[in-house]
Every structure is written in structure tokens, then in C-alpha cells.
Amino acid sequence: MALERFADxxxxxxxxxxxxxxxxxRREAVKEWEEExxxxxxxxxxxxxxxxxxxxxxxxxxxxxxxYKKNKSRLYRYQSKRTHTTPLLFVPNxxxxxxxxxxxxxxxxxxxxxxxxxxxFYLLDWGVFGPEDNDLTFEDCVTKILPRMTRKVLESxxxxxxxxxxxxxxxxxxxxxxxxxxxxxxxxxINMAGPIDFSKIGLFGLWLDPRYFNVDRFVDTLxxxxxxxxxxxxxxxxxxxxxSTNLNLWWNLWNDKYVEGFNxxxxxxxxxxxxxGEFFRQWVGDFYQQNKLFKGEAVFGGRPARLSSISCPxxxxxxxxxxxxxPECVRALIxxxxxxxxxxxxxxxGHISLIAGRGxxxxxxxKVVGAALVGGNDG
Numbered sequence: 331m332a333l334e335r336f337a338d339x340x341x342x343x344x345x346x347x348x349x350x351x352x353x354x355x356r357r358e359a360v361k362e363w364e365e366e367x368x369x370x371x372x373x374x375x376x377x378x379x380x381x382x383x384x385x386x387x388x389x390x391x392x393x394x395x396x397x398y399k400k401n402k403s404r405l406y407r408y409q410s411k412r413t414h415t416t417p418l419l420f421v422p423n424x425x426x427x428x429x430x431x432x433x434x435x436x437x438x439x440x441x442x443x444x445x446x447x448x449x450x451f452y453l454l455d456w457g458v459f460g461p462e463d464n465d466l467t468f469e470d471c472v473t474k475i476l477p478r479m480t481r482k483v484l485e486s487x488x489x490x491x492x493x494x495x496x497x498x499x500x501x502x503x504x505x506x507x508x509x510x511x512x513x514x515x516x517x518x519x520i521n522m523a524g525p526i527d528f529s530k531i532g533l534f535g536l537w538l539d540p541r542y543f544n545v546d547r548f549v550d551t552l553x554x555x556x557x558x559x560x561x562x563x564x565x566x567x568x569x570x571x572x573x574s575t576n577l578n579l580w581w582n583l584w585n586d587k588y589v590e591g592f593n594x595x596x597x598x599x600x601x602x603x604x605x606x607g608e609f610f611r612q613w614v615g616d617f618y619q620q621n622k623l624f625k626g627e628a629v630f631g632g633r634p635a636r637l638s639s640i641s642c643p644x645x646x647x648x649x650x651x652x653x654x655x656x657p658e659c660v661r662a663l664i665x666x667x668x669x670x671x672x673x674x675x676x677x678x679x680g681h682i683s684l685i686a687g688r689g690x691x692x693x694x695x696x697k698v699v700g701a702a703l704v705g706g707n708d709g
Contacts, residue, residue, distance in 0.1 A: 369584035376583050380593075387594040390430040392442045394453075398482040402457025405479050407486060408441055413448030416517050417487040418702055419480065421500035424456040424471065425605040426560055431598045432497075432685055438591060440685045443695045449702065452483050454500075464554050464607040468503070468616070471609070473631035476507040480514060491515035493702050497522040497685060498655065499613075505663065506623055508642075509635040518643040520701050522694075523681050525655040526637075527662035528621045532653060533567055538618040545614040555605035564602075567653055595686065624662060637666035644672040645701030647684060647694060654681040671704060 379385075393409040420441075422429050432453065433441040444451045454475075459466070483492050494516055496504035501524015508514060525531055537543060575596075582588040605613075622628040628635040644667050648657030657676050664674045677684065677693050684694045 372584040372586075373580075376586070376589050380589070385593070387435070387590070387597055389435060389594055389597070390433045391436055392433050392439060392445060397452070397486050398479070400475070400478065402459060402463060403475055403479070404455040404457065405482055406453045406455060408445050408451045408453070410445035410451060411448045412450045414450065414703065415487075415489060416491060416493055417450040417452055417483050417489050418444065418493045418495060419483050420451065420453045421476070421494065421496045421504045422454070422456075423497065423499035424503065424609065425459060425555075425603045426499070426564075427603060428458075428598060428601050429453060429455050431595075431682070434598065434686055435591065435594050438686065438691070440690070440695060443691060444699070444702075447699050449699075450487055450489075452479075454479050459554070459604050459606050461554060466606040467608045468506075468612040469630045471503055472506045472510060472635070473633075476503065477511060477514075480507075484515070491517045493517045493520070495520040495522065495698070495702070496524050498524055498681070500524065501660075501663075502526060502617065502623060505637060505640065506628060506630060506635050509623070509628075509637050509639045510630045510633040512639040512641075516642050518645065518702065518704050519640060520698060521644070521646045521660065521663050522684050522698070523647065523649055523652055523655045523660060524663075525617075525659045526666065527624045527659045528617050529624075530656060530659035530662070531618065532656045532659070534563075534654070535618055537563075538614050540619045543614070545611055545619070549607045549611045552607070554607040555610050557602040557604045560605060561600075561602040564654075624666060637663065638668045640667040641669050643701075643704045644669045645698075645704070646672075646674045647697065648674065648676045649679050649681060649684055650676055651678070651680045673701070 394406045395409075396404055397407045398405040420432070422432065433439045436442060441451060441453065456471075456475075457463075480492065484490070492515065494504050494508065496502070496519075501521040504519065505521070505524070505526065508516060508519060528535060538545070579589075579592055582592075616622045616628065620627070623635060623637065626634075626636045626638070644663065646661060646663050648655075648660040650657060652660070661674050661676070664672050675697055677689075679687065679689060684690055
């Protein structure tokens with residue numbers, strides 16, 4: 331019950347005072363008053379439980395098997411009926427956060443949704459990095475890890491082609507790979523909230539502008555980007571987010587389902603992952619500062635990576651209130667590829683709302699399902 335609604339209840343209860351009328355509260359007002367008292371009791375109970383006996387939320391519950399591992403990277407295949415024979419490789423961001431956000435909890439899991447739709451769903455988990463990984467570069471991911479993972483997907487599935495879905499940083503990683511290796515048998519490519527034109531990247535682009543930020547000096551000094559520094563950067567993008575999150579929690583603290591979802595999402599939102607130093611150097615220098623991929627100047631392993639080399643069906647999803655990857659920098663992929671079959675959709679919400687939250691399963695995920703079937707996915 332919102333504050334305004336509670337005030338309305340009070341007003342209805344006091345209706346008649348000052349006019350000489352006898353106070354006879356309406357039945358609806360009594361019912362709402364009782365409901366608010368009940369919510370206040372449940373709110374207090376849940377708050378006490380969260381403070382005195384916090385429970386570790388259960389996440390990543392969709393059954394899966396590890397298909398392949400190399401150093402920190404893991405390739406997982408999820409159980410499903412596999413009514414669609416073309417496998418789908420999901421490439422998330424490297425570093426920053428943990429991938430269980432995509433399989434947060436039953437009923438609110440992107441992975442669960444895709445497997446229930448019958449997709450042969452694979453997820454690339456880049457891993458949690460330490461100082462021993464500081465030599466890993468963006469180029470290594472494009473020329474070594476992604477080609478290897480693609481082969482493993484095709485081998486384990488027995489398919490002749492695959493679909494690729496990139497989210498956030500996973501989209502420019504995937505796009506760089508597909509552009510550098512146009513011979514890859516890809517059925518279609520989906521970009522969910524992945525920045526492409528970094529001249530339109532927003533506040534991060536301003537902070538990382540070479541006039542103000544020397545990435546070489548930064549990496550040479552620190553060696554890597556610690557998880558706490560990654561966290562600080564994202565918190566500064568929207569400093570009031572924690573306040574609004576806690577206010578929303580207070581008003582919904584009576585709702586057990588809301589509290590369960592909050593605990594799972596809050597756990598993920600506070601588990602940041604470090605960036606390998608050399609990866610960060612190339613990510614900032616070649617993308618944020620020089621915009622090489624979008625300009626057609628990127629080269630990986632001696633191979634030019636031109637987005638115009640991508641000719642498979644392409645589907646791009648942007649979020650209207652995305653302050654991490656603004657929609658205009660995401661949509662840029664549409665104009666850069668040579669695909670005839672390409673489409674862009676812009677949905678309400680922010681960066682995370684495409685893969686988590688109440689609206690994702692209604693507005694975003696069905697569109698991704700439809701896009702993944704473009705190009706003749708059998709089923």
C-alpha cells in the first residue's frame with residue numbers, strides 16, 4: 331500500500347468529524363485498515379528475519395552440465411527437450427558481475443524460459459579472475475576462447491550451425507568474433523543491450539575519455555581493476571539507486587515473494603568481479619576511446635573485424651532507460667551489418683530489466699525467442 335493510499339484510508343476514517351456527523355466508517359475502509367495493519371505486521375516480521383537470520387538465496391537452479399573448460403572459462407549446456415535443433419550460445423559480459431543473474435530463480439530465469447521453449451541452450455561463463463589472469467586480452471577472447479567454445483557447441487550438439495546471443499559486453503565480444511571469422515556457421519545473431527557505437531556510450535564514455543583517463547598508466551599502476559573499483563564505478567552512474575532500492579524494499583517488505591526476489595537480486599548486485607588488466611586496457615583503449623570496431627578499424631589475430639562482414643539475420647534489443655549502454659549506441663549494429671534480415675526493438679526499462687524483472691518475461695524474452703527461430707531453426 332502506497333503512502334497516498336494509506337492517507338486516503340485515514341481520510342475515509344475521519345470523514346464526518348467536524349461536521350457534527352456520527353463516525354461510521356465504511357466497510358471498505360475497515361477492510362483496508364485491517365489489510366494495512368496485517369502488512370505492517372508482516373513487514374516487521376520479514377525485517378526481523380532479514381536482520382537476525384538472513385538466508386542465502388538459492389540461485390542458478392536450472393539443471394546443466396559442464397561441456398568444456400579451459401583455464402577460468404566454462405561452457406555449460408542446459409537440460410531441455412531440445413525441440414529446436416540449432417544450438418544457442420549465450421555470451422554474457424566478462425568480469426563485472428556473475429552470470430547467475432540469467433538463471434536467478436525459478437519463474438524469473440531467462441535460462442529457464444529459453445529451455446522451456448525447447449532451445450538447446452549453452453552459456454559461456456568467463457569465470458572469476460585473479461592476478462594470474464591479468465595477461466588475458468580482449469583479443470584472446472575473440473581469437474582463442476570464442477572460436478574454441480563455438481566448436482565445442484557444434485561438436486556436442488551435432489549441429490552444423492548455431493545461433494549466438496550476446497548480452498552487454500558479450501555483444502561486442504560476439505560481434506568482434508563473428509566479424510573476424512565470417513566463415514563461422516552462425517544461423518543468427520542477437521544483441522541484447524550490447525554497445526556498438528561507443529561515441530554514444532554516455533557517462534562512461536565521458537569518464538574514460540582519453541583527455542581525462544590514461545588507461546595505460548592505470549593498468550601499469552594497478553595491474554587489474556579490482557572488484558571494489560568496478561562496483562564504485564557502477565554505483566557512481568546512479569548514486570541514488572541504493573536509496574530507491576531500499577525504499578522500494580520497505581514498502582514491499584510485507585510481500586514474501588518480493589523479499590525472496592530482492593534477496594536473490596541483491597546478492598547478485600553486490601558480487602562484483604574484477605577485470606583482468608590487459609583486457610581492460612584493450613577494452614577501454616580500442617572501444618571507449620577509439621571506437622575501432624564500429625569504425626571498421628579493429629584487427630584481431632591479424633584478421634580485420636568489419637561489422638559489414640556479418641550477413642546472418644540480426645536482432646537487436648535496446649532499453650529506453652539504459653544508462654550503461656544507451657539505446658542509440660546499441661542500435662548502431664543494425665546500420666553496420668550487411669544482413670538483409672535485421673530488426674531493432676526498443677523496450678521500456680533499463681539495462682538489467684531485459685534479463686531480470688517482472689517485465690522481461692512478458693516483453694523481452696518472447697521477442698528473443700522469435701528472433702532465435704529466424705533463419706530456419708528446426709522444431
